[in-house]
Amino acid sequence: MKDITSKLIGLFKRGYCTPQIARIAKKIKEPSTTIHYNIKKLEKEGAIKTYKAVFDYKKVREGHCTYILINLNKGKYGDPEEIAKELAKHDNIESVDICTGEYELIIKLRSKDIDEYYEILKHLIKKHNFSKTVSMTSLKQMKTEFVEM
Amino acid sequence: MKDITSKLIGLFKRGYCTPQIARIAKKIKEPSTTIHYNIKKLEKEGAIKTYKAVFDYKKVREGHCTYILINLNKGKYGDPEEIAKELAKHDNIESVDICTGEYELIIKLRSKDIDEYYEILKHLIKKHNFSKTVSMTSLKQMKTEFVEM
DNA sequence: AAATATAATTGAATATTATTCAAATATTAA
DNA sequence: TTAATATTTGAATAATATTCAATTATATTT
Known part of the structure; x- marks a missing residue:
């Protein structure tokens, strides 16, 4: 095969x-x-960036989905935009936004399961020295990328 | 034209x-x-749901983007899943997730500008009787739908 | 308002691409 | 080991995108 x-x-x-x-x-x-x-x-x-597929993510081994709200460590650890750009390169991260409100960043992370999610988050916190993160795991995805599930 | x-x-x-x-x-x-x-x-x-375009949303009059965390009113106002399904039908809503954590729902809303955002949110709160909402407006979208911006 | 330039629409011809089909090979189940 | 099922593939066909030139519409200039 x-x-x-x-x-x-x-x-x-x-x-x-x-x-x-x-x-x-x-x-x-x-x-x-x-x-x-x-x-x-x-x-x-440039109004259209690309044409792509939307998946049933459970069926392509990315069924676990979490929104992560992030506080960065100020100062020596690089500016938020640089960190956001780094995060954007990660294959499991669907979206990265620099935000208003209590948290500087909000990312949407897709993984196979909760174990993989934990490994990725641990790695990200260590690498970028986040001062605080709040996770909201999706129990049911009703709509993604403008597509109803 | x-x-x-x-x-x-x-x-x-x-x-x-x-x-x-x-x-x-x-x-x-x-x-x-x-x-x-x-x-x-x-x-x-069913692993592939559809094939679609990803836009530079600023260039298609959907440049304003907000994540909204929602607390529902329990009881007579219908179950979360029904409300989520209703929200999913809305054309300005990119994603709807039922979540763990402090809030029951997280939605991603795209609109032309802050005025349209305010009108839509006002309407949604009234219609579905949310007990609390927290908005995080995107200042910079680094990645959307797995596509770097 | 008329003349000019630019942008948008369209049909016909061509180039490219997807799809079908049948055969061969590989994988799995009995 | 055999039979059944799934996957790979080349050749032929069907469908589709693209190019081109002409027409029409819109915007700009005089």
Whole structure:
């Protein structure tokens, strides 16, 4: 066996998809060349970042999902934006936002299970020296990435 | 003018895209028929929910982004799952999770600006009778839907 | 208001890509 | 070991995206 599946999941997580121009043309009853023109325009303007897949994350071994509110340690440990950029590179982190309110950062972390979640969080706290974290684990995901589950 | 753009954004928010089989085949150096077979399998299993676009949300009039932590009013106002399902239908809400911790729900809300955000939140509080909400507005979105910004 | 420039729409032709099918190979179950 | 099932693959076909040139609409300038 070649395990093409996991390669596909990796690629689809952030790209390797494309619009269905013919289907859209039928749907909104316009010529496909018009649709094509307008899509290319959105892409050139940078309004569209990428085309990607949305998964049933339980079925792709990322069923555990936690929102983590983070307080950073001020001073010598680098500025929040740098830390946020670092976090954004992590493959298990779906989103990273610098926020208003009690916490400086909010991240959404997906993992296989609670054990993997714990290992990742432990590692992140150590690496970036967070002064405080509050975790909210999802018991039921009703909607993700604008897609109802 | 036909304003095809806003129709496209609406459709791409949750679908009307498809995998690029030929490009994947080149990338991982396997025959495109093999890629095709494996993708169809993932789709049949329900592992892939949809293919969609990710936007630069500032450029599609959804630049304001807030995480809202919610406490529900117990009792007569319906169970959390029903409310979550209702919220999930809302077009400005990117995600809805039922959570552990101090708050029962966490939602991610995208709007044009702070005024629209305020109107939507006011409406939601009134409609679903939340007992408490805490808002964390994103000052900078470093990553969304697994896509770095 | 007219003239000009720019942007958007569209049909026809072409290039690219997905899909189907049948056969071969590999894996799993009996 | 055999039979059943799942996966891989090349060749042929069907469907789709893309290019191009022409038309129409919109915005800008005089």
